[in-house]
Amino acid sequence: xxxxxxxxxxxxxxxxxxxxxxxxxxxxxxxxxxxxxxxxxxxxxxxxxxxxxxxxxxxxxxxxxxxxxxxxxxxxxxxxxxxxxxxxxxxxxxxxxxxxxxxxxxxxxxxxxxxxxxxxxxxxxxxxxxxxxxxxxxxxxxxxxxxxxxxxxxxxxxxxxxxxxxxxxxxxxxxxxxxxxxxxxxxxxxxxxxxxxxxxxxxxxxxxxxxxxxxxxxxxxxxxxxxxxxxxxxxxxxxxxxxxxxxxxxxxxxxxxxxxxxxxxxxxxxxxxxxxxxxxxxxxxxxxxxxxxxxxxxxxxxxxxxxxxxxxxxxxxxxxxxxxxxxxxxxxxxxxxxxxxxxx
Numbered sequence: 580x581x582x583x584x585x586x587x588x589x590x591x592x593x594x595x596x597x598x599x600x601x602x603x604x605x606x607x608x609x610x611x612x613x614x615x616x617x618x619x620x621x622x623x624x625x626x627x628x629x630x631x632x633x634x635x636x637x638x639x640x641x642x643x644x645x646x647x648x649x650x651x652x653x654x655x656x657x658x659x660x661x662x663x664x665x666x667x668x669x670x671x672x673x674x675x676x677x678x679x680x681x682x683x684x685x686x687x688x689x690x691x692x693x694x695x696x697x698x699x700x701x702x703x704x705x706x707x708x709x710x711x712x713x714x715x716x717x718x719x720x721x722x723x724x725x726x727x728x729x730x731x732x733x734x735x736x737x738x739x740x741x742x743x744x745x746x747x748x749x750x751x752x753x754x755x756x757x758x759x760x761x762x763x764x765x766x767x768x769x770x771x772x773x774x775x776x777x778x779x780x781x782x783x784x785x786x787x788x789x790x791x792x793x794x795x796x797x798x799x800x801x802x803x804x805x806x807x808x809x810x811x812x813x814x815x816x817x818x819x820x821x822x823x824x825x826x827x828x829x830x831x832x833x834x835x836x837x838x839x840x841x842x843x844x845x846x847x848x849x850x851x852x853x854x855x856x857x858x859x860x861x862x863x864x865x866x867x868x869x870x871x872x873x874x875x876x877x878x879x880x881x882x883x884x885x886x887x888x889x890x891x892x893x894x895x896x897x898x899x900x901x902x903x904x905x906x907x908x909x910x911x912x913x914x915x916x917x918x919x920x921x922x923x
Contacts, residue, residue, distance in 0.1 A: 645865060647679040648672070648874070651691045651703040652893065654684050654810060668888050675877035676870065687809065688774040695721055695862065702861045702874065704893065708776040708915075710858040711908050723858035724871065725878055725899040726907055729831055742902055743853035743910070745830040746781040749818060752846040757825065760789060760849050766824035767804040769814035776911060777854045778811055782827040784914040785851040795919035812836040819844060829854070855907050859899060875901060 650672070665682050672680040685691045688709040694700035695713050703713070713721040726742040750757045757763060771778025786792045792801045799805055806823055808814040811832035818826040819841060825848065833845055859878070861871050881889060882898040889896045 645678075645701070645867075645870070647681055648676070648702060648866070648870070649694075649700050650680060650682045651685050651694060651700045651705070652682060653688055653691050653703065653705040653709070664888055667885075668893075671881070671885050671888060672874065672877055675880065676873045678870065687772060692716060695860075698862065698865055700862075701866050702859065702871075704857060704859050706774065706776045706778075707855040707858050707908055707911050708780050709774045710860045711911055711915075712774065713860055714904070717862070720862055720864045721860050722863055723860045723902060723904045723907055725859040725875060726902040727856040727858075727896045728898045728900050729856055730897070740897065741853075742856045742900065742907060744777065744856060745850040745852040746777040746785075746827065746854045747830050747850045748782060748825055748827050748848040749815070749833070749845050750825045750848055751818065751844055753844075754824070754846070757848065760786065760791065763825050763848065764791070764801055765803045767806065767822075768798075768802045769806045769808045769817045769823040769826040771810055771814055771828060772807045777829040777852075778814065778827055780911070780914050780918065780920060781851060781854050783920065784918045785849065787918050788851075794917060815841075815845070853910060855911050857896075858902075858907065 662684060665684075669680045669682050672682075685694065688705060691700065691703050691705055692709055692713055695703060696716055703710075705713075707723070707726075710721075710723050714723075728740050728742055729744050730738050730740060748760060748763065757766065770782065773779060783792070783798050786798065786801060787794050792798060804823075806814075806817060808817055808826075811828035814823075814826040814828055815832060815836060817823050819837075830850060833842055837845070861874075866874075878899045879901075889898065893899075
């Protein structure tokens with residue numbers, strides 16, 4: 580087949596040469612150079628075709644050799660209260676998808692990103708900023724395919740379910756000296772972590788928008804001290820314990836992680852967004868379309884079949900819905916462009 584294909588290509592080249600010879604002579608173009616260029620282009624094209632086929636074959640082989648799906652759920656709060664339901668979630672997914680499952684709670688986003696790069700993790704539930712970073716680090720082979728659906732308060736005060744939310748700065752109600760974002764200057768703050776979307780990136784982007792810090796500047800120049808707590812719950816606890824003056828995170832965190840008495844002590848300084856909700860991502864070269872399709876359906880069915888696992892194992896999610904990778908993360912990319920915060 581290859582020899583036949585080359586034969587027809589050679590005939591085409593000869594005809595092209597015959598038709599163009601007179602024109603090329605008139606303008607002084609070297610025929611040999613043109614023919615050499617055409618042949619080189621065909622050779623390069625054939626090489627790329629072979630490489631593409633080899634890459635596709637390697638992906639298919641990797642997908643066929645996958646005997647177990649490993650799922651990382653990046654912690655947003657105290658992991659101990661969720662680990663008790665870990666086995667139940669594994670059993671649910673195994674029964675629905677038809678393959679063995681292993682679910683684990685990594686230390687942080689950096690650990691999860693490393694495991695996605697190495698291929699030891701196949702699916703991850705994570706904040707949208709590390710989801711975008713995973714896409715970049717793996718040459719586009721990691722895609723967000725589902726997102727967390729959460730209550731979202733519109734500017735008109737209406738509550739709807741959406742794959743976006745508002746990020747907030749908080750302080751304590753008895754702090755009468757902190758009532759605006761400008762008042763946070765030279766105060767200590769708790770952020771979730773340098774890769775957090777709603778707990779760092781968007782709060783910093785809001786300061787840039789207001790002209791409180793220059794684009795590309797370190798927020799340490801604005802705050803007196805920065806604590807990277809490890810999660811929204813930890814940031815709120817640090818605020819309640821008086822370890823910091825202000826904290827930042829998702830608007831739903833206060834009602835998810837704090838008791839009614841603790842909630843009554845919190846004051847919102849400012850809200851901004853919309854921020855893309857947490858994403859479920861997967862390695863497209865390791866997980867087959869059939870397998871990820873079955874997993875996606877299992878996530879959709881989870882709400883009606885085992886809704887308690889959304890709260891007890893997936894950090895209080897309402898449900899997960901299918902999304903388009905680029906559309907979901909567009910506002911995140913805009914925030915990165917505004918702040919010029921580098922990927923870590």
